[in-house]
Amino acid sequence: MPQGAAAVLRHELIGLSGVFERNVYLVRRYLWWDVAFFVWTIANTLTIVFIGKGIEATGGDIDVERITTQLLVGAVVWAYLGVIFEILTETVAWERWEGTIEYTFMAPLSRPIHLFGMGLFAIVYGVIRAVLLFGVVALFFDLNLGQADYLAALVVLLVASISFLGIGMMTAVLPLISPEKGTQLGFMAQGILLVISGVYYPVSILPEWMQWASTISPATYALDGLRDAILDGDGLGSMGDELWPLVLIGAVSIPIGLWVFRIGEQYAKRHGKLKRSG
């Protein structure tokens, strides 16, 4: 019944736009908090990037421009990843806090579309923020950006985002299982990614078993690809080593993410974890 299928698709797309719309309203209503959070991120990023200069000042013999640019890319990707995870975690956490979660979960909107809506917003919001962050922090330093291929960098970030969403969906389910502590558990996943993915240092300096773990982390390839694009001006043509693993990890992590979320939702519905008052 093609007409029926078209109607269902239309319904789902309207639902997806609703998820996006809700987040836009929230950003508008909490704009000053977003600005404050952004200032915090800038301060944090500056602290890290200044480490490069600090090493030189204490007598280290390094290529400062290169190191600061590397650190900057690391910090921006890290901030981006944090935003993606935070927004996806809010799928459950914020709605539970406001008490709207039951209304959202009883709406005729399929869970994958709901999660993709959150993910789409997270990517748009995260990219805007990452670009601003990169721009603002770059003003403080002499960076060698002369040959940077920004388009390639953006494409790598977007492709990597698919995997980030998959992992984000897995952690988003945690507040569904433990309303009080679930969000903190999400930070654990982020922390592990931070250590193994070479955000601020080359993966090659890690112990061997950690290097192995880094090969399944999408952040590793995202960082590699972004550094190649920004420091060495590598175009998309020479980015296969990064793009293919990212596509592969994304293709695996999204179905797993949806599946884990589904299991979590079933668990919550069995044990009355969505909400119990009323």
Add this chain to the structure above:
Amino acid sequence: MTRSNHHSSMPAVVVDGLRKEFFRNDGRAGLRRRRKRVAALDGVSFEMHRGETLAILGQNGSGKSTLVRLLSTLLLDDGGSAHVFGHDVAAETRAVRRLINRVSVEASFFKKMSAVENLSYAARFYGMPIRETRERIPEILGRVGFPRKRMGEPLEDMSRGMQQKVALARALLTAPILLLLDEPTTGLDPRSKLEVQTFIREIRQIHDATILLCTHDLVEAEELADRVGILDRGRLIELAPAAELRAKYDAVTLEDAFFAATGKAFEDEPEEEDD
């Protein structure tokens, strides 16, 4: 396939032997903690016909909200079944979700967002495009008596009565044919309460909706409902028109009948066993 043709002959709600248990922790904390299963609903069966308003009474913890949540596809049962217009709430969640909406005791909104914003995104989840909501939302807010000039203000600045009316508007916006109302007037001042009740009456008359109304207000139950059910510790011990219940217990008011019914059950049933 129009809704009314499709659904006219079948009962609106069929609940059969519905059971739901929750784990309850005993007093101990940490590793010595033990959990026992407690039945929140213990084999509840009833039917509602289309267009009927059924009030469910019951003390705190008797299982009213659990029943509403099972019907709203927010809980999975531990036995028995429930159907909404022929659709199984556990197996056909999507079909059921299209047909229902709900108002609970807390208004449950994004409180920094305005009424219009809250209603807009929520309507989108039900497939309503902007073209539709742009007209329908102000219209429906107007009908619940929401002042036009406050439509853009954050909901946190509004009284509970006002918020509850917005909650009713949100539920109605999606044109549900089964409306689940879980203590919609609890905690409202007398005036707001009356306004909400008047509006519920209007929904009954105009929208041809079937309404399940859980309440602690016995006058409200008697005035709004065609039949009254009494839930007592997870069991539906009575289900009849209010007049019949009064007659059965030889009571002047529904309140007297309620006390008689639940008091009797209290003596008959053994105390919940501890283990």
